Amino acid sequence: MKEYFRNIAPGIFLQELLNRPGAVGAICPSSRFLASDMARQVPLEGDGLVIELGAGTGVITQALLKHGVQPADLLIVEFSAVFVQRLRQRFPDLNIVHGNAADLCQLVPPGRKIKAIVSSLPLCSLPPTVTQAILQQWQALLQPNGLAVQFTYHLRLPKWREYLAARHERSKIVWANLPPANINIFSFNEPTPDIALP
Numbered sequence: 001m002k003e004y005f006r007n008i009a010p011g012i013f014l015q016e017l018l019n020r021p022g023a024v025g026a027i028c029p030s031s032r033f034l035a036s037d038m039a040r041q042v043p044l045e046g047d048g049l050v051i052e053l054g055a056g057t058g059v060i061t062q063a064l065l066k067h068g069v070q071p072a073d074l075l076i077v078e079f080s081a082v083f084v085q086r087l088r089q090r091f092p093d094l095n096i097v098h099g100n101a102a103d104l105c106q107l108v109p110p111g112r113k114i115k116a117i118v119s120s121l122p123l124c125s126l127p128p129t130v131t132q133a134i135l136q137q138w139q140a141l142l143q144p145n146g147l148a149v150q151f152t153y154h155l156r157l158p159k160w161r162e163y164l165a166a167r168h169e170r171s172k173i174v175w176a177n178l179p180p181a182n183i184n185i186f187s188f189n190e191p192t193p194d195i196a197l198p
């Protein structure tokens, strides 16, 4: 139990929530049920980098590693300096970038294929221009074969979905979280071109 609380670091989370409520966008870290369901959406076959956006205290990071994502294939991007410091202590082997998801294209190693983006960014509470900028980065990095996994507290598809030119593959509601969360999975497969008939 002590280990659990040390890992989710509720004190640091609360401090960041009070300092930057809109950017943290949650009243506590995700539950381990939500974290493992998010991680399970990432395919392990095939090469490419997995990017986690908004890792906070690292609940989903831990679940991604447990799921089988290799440390060398995982890139973490987190905006809060306090969370970054904590994440680097907790996961010394991971590449943890202190940066803004709205600048993602500049933060990923050039030429590296991106397999999936796993995000717990509060896209509904960030300023709409920031949310749009973030989604544009996904579009640029995930086309053609990538996957985006994002949870929200909306049990229906959130409004920002209209900014995303991607196919909504499926949703999964996780009740064992405070509050219950909805995981949405989007694929960025390019549409099959029409076959030109002679």
Ligand SMILES: C[S@@+](CC[C@H](N)C(=O)[O-])C[C@H]1O[C@@H](n2cnc3c(N)ncnc32)[C@H](O)[C@@H]1O
Residues within 6 Å of the ligand: 023, 024, 025, 026, 028, 029, 030, 053, 054, 055, 056, 057, 058, 059, 060, 077, 078, 079, 080, 083, 099, 100, 101, 102, 120, 121, 122
């Ligand atoms: C809802 S919390 C999720 C924390 C953790 N992944 C969890 O599930 O408990 C959102 C996280 O996104 C981070 N964040 C917010 N805006 C960001 C941005 N523009 N770029 C990167 N991280 C951001 C916050 O600092 C916070 O850690």
